[in-house]
Amino acid sequence: MSEQTETSFSASLRESRMVIERLLQYKGIPSGRRPSVTDAGLYSASMGLSGFERLLEMLDRLPENIAVTSELSETPDGLSFDAGDKHAWLVAEEITDLLVDNYKRQAPARINVVNVTCPAELQVVKSLIQKHGLGADVKYAGDVVVIALTEADEPVQSELLRICHERIPVDRDLWFALFHKSNEALAPxxxxxxxxxxxxxxxxxxxxxxxxxxxxxxxxxxxxxxxxxxxxxxxxxxx
Amino acid sequence: MHLERSESGLGALDQLDECGLRSASILMKPERLAAIQPSRISASRAFVEQMIKERWSITRTRFRINANGEGEALYHIVCGGWEFSFPIYSFKPTTAGRTFRIIGTAWDMMGALVEGRISDADFETTRQEMPKLYRGRATPGTLAWFRANRSARVFDDCLTSLSGGLQPDAEMLWDAGYTMRNTGLDGNGTFGTKTFVAFEKDHPLRWSLSAQMLAAYMMRVFATDILNHLAREIGGSNAVPLDPEMSRYLGVGNGSALGLMFFVNNRPKLVNKWLLIREKTIAQAKMLDLSENCAPLDRLIGLVDRTITYRMEDTTPYGRYPPSSDIAAELATMRGELERLRKQVASGANPSRTPLVGFCKSIEGRYGAHAIETLMSLLIDLVPDYADAQVKTLVVDEEITGAPEMSVGHLRDIIHSQYGWALGMDLSSDASRRFIWYKSRNAEEPRRGPRADIDEAYELGLDLPRLVVALDAKLAEEDPTISVARFLLRHPDSRFIVSRIQSLDGLNYHSPHANIMSEDFIPAHITKLLNSGIHGLDKTVDAMDRVIRGVLFQGAPLPEEIACGTASADWANPPRTGKK
Structure with a gap:
């Protein structure tokens, strides 16, 4: 059972997704992309990346180049992915999909990602890919993010389940500021x-x-x- | 042939897929979903069955409320190795800010359902936090927060009678059905409450909706307790407590509107699972071997008789749905057919070992949907152990997971085999896109308004048929052998609908076959499915095609009957014993 006091406040899975998704709607992110981008934001918060603290900053950057189509090419040892300077949250699920697709087709499940905004946020692929029963390793080599699929030797608790049980720690004042900001997505x-x-x-x-x-x-x-x-x-x- | 049943209560039908069950093309039409009646697998009834079987104990440990209704109460609930607390904060009724919509700002009581024995500190914290609602925070182990209002006229009439030493008018109580009405019940992470999927494997409230049902049942307990308490406060030694027979009459009022459409959109796997276990349980009952044992038919006829009486005595003025007298008349005709079937079976004149299969097939089209679904609900009572075991399987993970390796051609096949209902719809006329669904910033009240009046940026409704049709058109232009992962690189805005279709592949009962944006769509149909079929509300009255009001737990056993093992399992559809 999770504990929360005035000094250790935490947000539930449902609340976290709701606030992030509403903020995405407020920012005009197309409805078809919102659930996957919401989960990228969710894991960013739970994994201690930009988190709730920099959520509004991330949301401001999301619309940049959103209409650019990601470019994919095959390489001898996997895939090369040009994100077209889009934000990492917009392409994290695309990359996850490609790794799983290659893995299921017994092709090399490794991808080199270039031209991505906020590349550190691609760490969320580690959590996104867990729903497929798989894992991922994310490394940085200069301007290239190298992501490789991994198979867990034994079952590990998914990040999603961890959030269900432990929730996501967040400053109380920040949380309610985000919550009320997210209400802008609702009709007056x-x-x-x-x-x-x-x-x-x-x-x-x-x-x-x-x-x-x-x-x-x-x-x-x-x-x-x-x-x-x-x-x-x-x-x-x-x- | 009797189907083998394991010790867990699950049987041979659990090995079948949904193909042997009723077709989604019949069942998933909104008007048919609206006809589904309460049954043993409705959440409220299944929950009462669980309390009876496990002999739950409910004890009032604190009751400090003055004659104005101001104060606090605390209940302690024990079931197996689990304990729960039910703190209540009671207020003097006020008219200012009072409405049964969630935009209200004043309630007669607020309370919480909390795991374990609540500490004094958490009792006080909950008192401070709960009135803040969305600004508040539940204490650890809280499963739900709720608010309720008295039904002022009925409550006051009862109070006047009891404080003066008289029992209230039984006719008035039977018609009203409740003295307290739920005005908001939130859990599953809202306000920081515990996430349902995090419930332990042996948690008694693990199956879907059971935590909400315990909270609603406790509202009923408190409603009677505060009535008796205030009667004593006002009438002193002249006061009498409410007769237990009348207490049993009273349930908890509940009203729902457009929010349940969002629930159906967001919980497709739960909707599918609930409809599936209902269909499986009905099928299990139909397949009972009656060749050497007519007892199930006798039981069914007895249940039909009880329901006919209940319907004949129900004078509730329904709007869009058939009056109870019409349903009673249809059931009476159906009963005659059942009686003839019983005679045939008893005399050996019916060659079938499972004659209910043919009987149920024969009534389709000859009777109204509400009468047919009433019989289907009664069939469930023929296989009670199977039904109870099925309810315990209602632990549903709603996560949507796509299959990126699937080919575009395969995805298109799924659409054409499982979404034919959407592909043939009128989606281009103005009438077909008249409404949008949205939530108000005030209390997040769900609303549905003309597209011309509301900015589409606020749209929250799931426009499923249009999403499916648009996706199909995009898929048609692609190489059918490429993977969905590759397709979504070029069509990133299709990600949600692709994942939803893939995640629900093979589930027949997940989404109503409807265009909810159309001016022809009746939102009350879906609200009625939830309130009547899934939650188990009786006397579900519709208003303005979007609101459904009804009563939970009318006739249900009282806590003392549950604890001492004298509760009747056949409590639903109670007769109107106070009839003049």
């Missing part, structure tokens, strides 16, 4: 949008005119007509 609340769920019927200008609900009499209808809603829990010590 408006009187009109309150009509988009629930059983209360509002007019276009937000006036309550009825409800299809027996509990109507128990409700504070003024909530639905306010210009700005108080967010639950934002008033500390409310009760």
């Amino acid at each position: 609340d408006t009187k009109a949008s309150r009509m988009h769920t629930g059983t209360v019927i509002l007019t276009e200008d937000g006036k309550v005119v009825g409800a299809n609900d027996d509990e109507f009499l128990d409700m504070d209808l003024s909530i639905l007509e306010k210009d700005i809603l108080e967010e639950p829990g934002m008033e500390e010590g409310k009760h």
Whole structure:
């Protein structure tokens, strides 16, 4: 059982993924790429790479060259991969895929990566590849990142499972700053949008005119007509 | 032939794939999913069965609440070698900020489900942290935080009666079904709660939704306790406690809306697994050998009778779904057919050893979906041990893992064999793309609005058929022998849908066959599947095609009955004993 106190705060798997993915959405990263980039960010945090501390900096760099297609060529001892100056999180899963593909085809499962932004972040491939039951070795040789697939001699606990059990340590204030920043990915609340769920019927200008609900009499209808809603829990010590 | 059943309760059907079960083309249509009725494998009912079998003990160890309803309570739960605490913080009801939507800011009670015996320090920390919600932090070992409100009119009527020495009006209680309503139940990592997949292998709440069900059951326990307590506070020696018969009437209210569509999108393996174990259990029941033993048929007819009575006595005004009187009438006709079948079997006139197979096939198309699915749910009670064992297998890893070595041609074959429903849809008309799904910044309330009103940057809905169709078009232009890994280099935006399709390959029941962006799509159908079928809510009333309200645990045994072993296993669909 993980412990957390005021001085040792930690984020769960679900929270970490949610915050990172929402921040990616806020930054305009296409939805089809978000889950894999989210996990790259997740492992960056859990493995002690740029982590939550530099998450916003990483997110600012992600859109750079995002439209550039990675270039792949075969070499006698494996693959050569030109990332086109894209961020490591954008290509980490591509590299993982290629290693697994070659391994399954009994081709050399080794890849030389060039022109990648934030190359130190490619360490996340070690964790990403674990879902395939495999491992990876990541080394740096000048401007080239050399990544080779490894087979574990015995089962090791995956980084993902470790996060489930131990969570990811993070500064409490930083965490809540990221959490609230991630809310920017959600739609602003408006009187009109309150009509988009629930059983209360509002007019276009937000006036309550009825409800299809027996509990109507128990409700504070003024909530639905306010210009700005108080967010639950934002008033500390409310009760 | 009786199917062999192992000591674990799993049987021969566990060796079969889904091909022998009902077709996804029937089952996965939203209107059919909405017809699925509560059964022994619904989470609430399965959880009560577990408590009964294991004789769980629930003890109130603290109850310091004044006549205004302000104070605290603590319960201690023991099951096998495990203990849980259930701290509750009770407040004076206020109208300001009160709504049953999650945008509410005032609740009559808040509480937590915590592993082990909660320390005084953690009890106080939880009291401070919980009202902050998304700014708060659960203490270690916390499995869930929840909030609930009284149903003011029913609660107050009961209180007036009990404090004056009288029992409440039984008709009113039967109609209402509850005095406390769940307004939010969060776990699985939210607010720092424990991640479900990290639960120990022998954890009694390891199977999906069981932790939430324990929390909901405890809301019911507290609802009765605070009612009796306040009656004594107000009425003194004149007060009487709620009659146990009436306590059993009362469940916990629950309302859900669009959030459950996100749940279905995000938990496809759980949805598939739950529907699969339901189909397997139904198949197991249909294949019972009745050639020398009519007892299962007698049992089934008895269950149908009980359900007919329940439906005839249920005057709940449903919206889109059939009134209970219609379902009762269909079940009565079906019962006649079952009685004839029983006579044939008893006299040896029916040549089949497994006549329920043919019977179930024969009712498809002749009865409404809600009546048919009612019978399917009742069949599950014919194989209780098998059903209970299946529920324990609901430990689901939702991680999505692709297969990068798969060829483009193979991926395309999967699409054409498993997503035919999507390939034939209208996805181009304005009506087919009228809505987007999003969450409000306020309390993350899920909403669905016209595309014209909401910036598409906020879209959170899974547009599955369009993603599949678009992917198929891209795949068609590629060399079918290249690997998916190579394909995704050129089409990185397709990564999510490729991985999802590969990860769910071979699972028949993972996604509703629907375009959820269309103006024709009824969100309530999916909410009803979750609330009625999977969670086990009864009397699920729909409103505005998007909200489903109902009641959990109506008729369920009380804690003292569970602890002393006198709880009835046949508690669902209780008769209206207080009828005038």
